[in-house]
Amino acid sequence: MTAMVRRSGREPLRGWRLALALVVVVPLAGAAMVAPQYPAGAQQPSGGVDAPTDSAVTVSGRADGVYGDDFSDLRVTVSQTRNLTSQGISVSWTGGKPTVMRDAVQMVANYLQIMQCWGPDPAAADFRETCVQGFGRPGGAVNRIPKLLVPDPLETVLSPDAKIIPFLAVTGERSSDGAECDAGCNLGALLSDYFRADNTNEIYQGFTAADGTGRVVFEVQNAITQPYLGCGAPQPAPGGGQTPRPCSLVVVPRGDHDMDGNPLCAGCALVDSPLQASTFRDRIVIPLQFESLGGGCELGAEERLTVGSDLVADAVRSWQPALCADGGATFGYSAASDEDAVRQVLSPVPGAPGMGFTAEPAVPLPGGPEVLHAPVVLSGAVIAFNIDVEVDASAPPDVLKLRASALRELKLTPRLVAKLLTQSYSSDVPGGAVSEHVRNNPRDLFQDPELRSLNPVFVQFTRVAALRSGLMVAQGNSAAYREVWKWILADATARKWLAGEPDEHGMVVNSYYRDVLNTGVPLDTFPKADATEVVGAGAPEDKPFGTGHLRPYLGSMEEAALQTRRADPKSKTVWDANRTPPDYVAGSALRPVGFRGAMSITDAASAARYGLYAASLTNQNQEFVAPTREGMLAAVDAMVPSEADDDVLMIDPTKKAPGAYPLTMVNYAAVNISNQDQAARDDYAQFLRYAAGAGQTEGVRRGELPRGYVPLPNKLRQQTMSAANAIERGPAPSPTPSVEPTEPETTTPTTLSTTPASTSTSTGTPNAGLPPVTPGPTRTPAPVPPATAVSQTTPGGPLGLVGQYALVAALALGLLGGAAGPVLLRLSGRRRI
Template identity: 45%
Template sequence: MRIRFPIARATRPSARPSSRRVFFGAVLLSAALGLGLAPLGPPGQAAHADEAADASELTVEAPAGGPFTGLKVTVSKTKGLTSEALTVTWTGGAPTRLGFEANYLQLMQCWGPDPNAADFRETCQYGYSASLLNTSLGLGGEDTDGRGRIERYGEDPAEPLPEGAQSVPFKAVTGERTPDGSANDPMVDGDGKPTSAHQTLAEFFNPFTTNEIPAARTTGDGTGRVIFEAQTAVEAPALGCGAVDGGRARGCWLVIVPRGNERVDGTPVPERTKLDGSPLQGGIFADRLVVPLEFSPIGAFCPLGAKEYRTVGSELVAEAVTSWQPKLCADSGPVFGYSTIGDALARSQVAGGNPGAPGMAFTADPVTAADGPKQVVHAPVTLSGTVIAFNIDAATENAADPDAKARYATAIKDLKLTPRLVAKLLTQSYPADVPGGNQGEAAHLAGNPRSLTNDPEFLELQPFFKHFHPLASQPFGLMTTIGDSASARAVWSWILADAEAAAWIGGRADPWGMKVNPNYRVTDPAAAASRGDYPKADPACHRANSKVPPPGYCTLDLRPYSTSMHKSAQLTLRGDALSKTFWDENKLPPAFVADAPRQPGRRYHLAITDAASAARYGLYTASLRNRAGEFVKPDGAGMIAAATAMRPTAASGVVATDPGVSTPGAYPLTSVTYAAVNKSLDRDSLKAYAAFIRHAAGPGQESGESAGQLPRGYTPLPAAFRDTAREAAEELEKVAVTAPTTGPGGAGGPPGRPGVPAGGGTPSGTPSGTVLPSTEAIGQSDATRAIVLGVIRFALVAALVLGGTGILAGPTIRRFAGRHRMTLDP
């Protein structure tokens, strides 16, 4: 489908009365109160270019006869959107000059109801990344805030800002508006003191939350591809996309502004000089292409006040449960709440059957006698896996090879990783992953390659990386999550089942002489294979100069934890490593502040996440070497091969991967996640959980993006697993016939009351000796992680509890992390 929108010139509107705080509060309140009842919608089908097109894919064209004649831009999905990634591709563009000097696209999300309205440009979330791009690439360019008015090269006749104006105002969906900086509309703070455009924008969005793309590269054949993060009213309250207004979800727009190689006065842009001017400037914005975005509503899909049946456990099922919830509660069906907690804690809670405990837990590990009474039924519900997702741009601007140079800033699509390479990343064995390592301070890593890109083992598998810029191509570590999980146990089991990796992590050098960071050396591989977390063990800290107080920044500042695998995927898409290594003397009090997200051409991010989260955010995933010596991607074929080779465990109906078995074609980090239900529950709860399992084993295994279907990133369960699930549901239904109307287990509180997981929902099962980071080290928006997923109400409460704990414990933890060593042995 192709559409065209006529374009109108922009003019300045008048300001409206303020209602921003009321609206923002309403958005967060509706999300918090409706999470268990009202998911944000099924995860999207954001796809790579080689995947099947979505039914709502849309193509827009630049007007014929204009400066960008022939440009056609296609957006992979435009309806039923949530917080997800959209694949934007185009043809007919002029090749981008090296360094993003000219000929590129700029993308942003706007909320204005009419793309032809005079004030439409003021509704666009844009204003930070232009300066960040200039800084990261070492370019000139005078537009410092992305919304500025540039007139050095001639007056723009299409620019209506008044004399002396500094910036195109931003108007939030509530009508609140930033000043333009002119004499009649000065930029001042609450005390009337002069301030900057960035500071006025920060009230609505900032470099860490904006989804703007300041420069998307067009290749030599006139084509291009970029991943754009669609944001709902939860991630971008000032846009309000998806918020229910007048009974309908508010829509938004994806705006693409093509840039050529001429300034506003028609003169060409000199070599090694970046094109001036904000994409919001009148004459530049006039060339915009607009794509309508329809969002799923943020609101109550299930009846408020209904009895809620609680579920907890593995994040591996989060996207599936989010999709199933609204279908299950339709037509007065049961309402299910869901909160992600560590597998070990989830198993113990459901096994105990204590009053107020959740009645069903999701886990890849079976509930055993060690967890509690043997009254648990297991039902397989999802087939997915842990993945290593990446967002890597080809840093080949200085490559001698012309073909490699032509691929500068394009996305790397394939990556091969061995167990030993992943072990190197997880053990801070590259100097670049240790505070001060890039400055030559990591004496305990002497002789090791600086980073993954410099590792001969890595380059043997990926020879193209030899063309990367030696300094600008450094990865930002491997992002991991905090807490206990079966996912982490699967990673360590895979690593330590490999003879090469096990020997290396035990202290033996690899064939090129690289050794494990001694803080992570394993003396008991069998015991280490069972750990369920990712330690941050190196005690090194670094001070850039004497102005920085000791100890400087440490491991948890340089390579902090993410709060969830979902968040890890989102941050990887954004190019944000959560690092805090810049000492800000102007901050009160002075402190280390977050490093800016990386921009196109400089992104090199890897994260351990789940396959569904990687799919939601359009990330490529690495091929991992299995026991058969094959590099396998986490696709359906690889997961089916792994699932069919799984072996029975001590728990009835439960199978698991044996890391020591060689299975051709199997993806090594495949997981079958089970719903474990305590049979001592009351009658209604047993029936409700049986209904959940029946849906999961039936319609819930149909791949698709509609409510009730199986989202992308999951593989439908083989028939034998579905049969096992149905048998489990039947067993629960038989027990329900003689079960009491009330019992020691529970659905999670009285009708309509948000439940809170036992233990407050804090990260569970953290092994003794593990150093927990402070809230600051974990990253931004901890309390909104549950909102992003659209999960149960009490997940928000749990996240808030975690945040409060981190705030209280943070200073002590940070000091501890700087002084103590830790090995991988449990």
């Protein structure tokens, strides 16, 4: 770069000096409660972060900016300001001046900087020190204080030699301001005890389009994910007791003037920190209220154990406080694979969970326990993405207006997803550019002619360096993963390609995967089978890195969504000889707005929680369908009973269902009623009544159905209510050994009662036989509709979930060397890159 910064001796512009200009203050008293400026995206999961909430606010900028900038037309809208957890929220704006760009993505003036602060008094002099700072562009430093020829006229607090604004943690600790640092000092290390480049949530640059609008998703962090902010942690309440600690969202609008009030010269950029006194003076402060961290249930209370799928996690966490309120039962929840959940629920061991969540039936072996299935949530697997449009000024007007904004639409076919899951793009393989088995394939998904023919916007992309993170997936097995493979293998084009047939452009499957996937049985894991290893630059010959470094597994679907929001696949391919012990580390900081390119397979609720868009996938009708409410409900209407249990509905991937999203899943509570006493059965029945009643009310409050889920259709809610009745009644009586009667008797077949057991505590007013949905959590159990005609008891049989897929599990374990890690076999020859 040769551009210069005005009034600073015409020195070259450094990456870390792309800070910004001044501006706007916020009249908080005039904050209006309004819907977000951007409507819900067509490809967001149901109820995404752009959807309106009753705590959305809009605030305005001010006209008297310190440096002569006028922000009086700026209107900033935050989609949610109450009932917050660790999640994404939408920050959108209108009335801004178009961002001045140096090239495809580098912003030099007229943009927004957004951060989270814990300070209780926004007017206090040290309030800025309570804000989590950013780390600038990839490889850049923290928010430095530049030593310009024109000093900051309002900077009176810091020492003359300060190089950064220090951070004051909620715990009372305070970082150095860097005054003691010499020219080679690592300023980022001064803050690394509190936050780092891989977990800061500051939006370093928010782009304003030519029409004055902009939109970003901000990752709000509570005290669990950022303890040095402490948001949501308990603190004394004014009237006694405790209340969750509030925090603030701070927006610093930047203009196009130097600190002396003169306009920036051509090719120059803003360089002052947003936390510098004059710049921070014009901040917009928006109060944030958090949910308490405790969950609302009594500490130490006896728990009813539940276990199961990631796909129910957000819903169960939301329902737990409502269920335990007013003396109700406390339900513990542990995430586990569907298979593990089934195994635990069927276990005869005392203390095993009585209820597990799974999308596949829990089928006991002959003589095993009696198990009932009840639908609890409608969700699905999604391919979430966080991709910025990277085009330059030569792009067509309809594409240019999207520059540096988040891509909202992406179309994917089964074959494209298969290419990602098999490490068939050269950038997904260590040393892939020279690896014989993939070197002639496209570098990444976005260079694939197949993708470009479906998504023409990528033809205009002028930067693709950020788009090499592959497809993030979580470790372990899951029914959701099996649904992905079923969808892929149901497509003839994808099957042929996986079997070795090149696509129309000559791309071939990674040869390491042919034997893994061509078994005829869909896996429930995402194996990382490429065993290629290379020695990184500067590393010793006996320290290569492989797939586990380049494309590591993540711990859960939720983590996959979070890392997609951060655009950080956790790759570690840079050798650090100074580390103890030396090892491979990440090569760059978080990608700021304009540089992001990340994708993952996650669940719809996690994608919605972190404000991600989700790809539209082809169904058997060759329609591209997104995981919207309409797409999922259409899929439910076309579901068929599973082969193992008629009460469990599943997608038939070969069935043509117009408008159906192909990875839709109904998740069930499987309850073992044979091994539970009456009190436990009553509690589990109450859980199900809540889940099918008030728990289907959509919202962001505790007790409601979180974003990303679709409320269950009435027929499924009725099934759950009927299952709750049967659970209270308990298992059918065991047959009594026959005794030779002294005289003939007439016996009457036993039938299931359609009335609640005498121990039931259900109350309420019937509503056409369906449980009412109320606006918010309630302790009044929903009324029980008439029992459905179908049996709620899972028939015994040899086709248990574990047995049904034992061959697949054994194959996966043999190929993966265990579910805990990728297959990383040593190659006889290594290449140095």
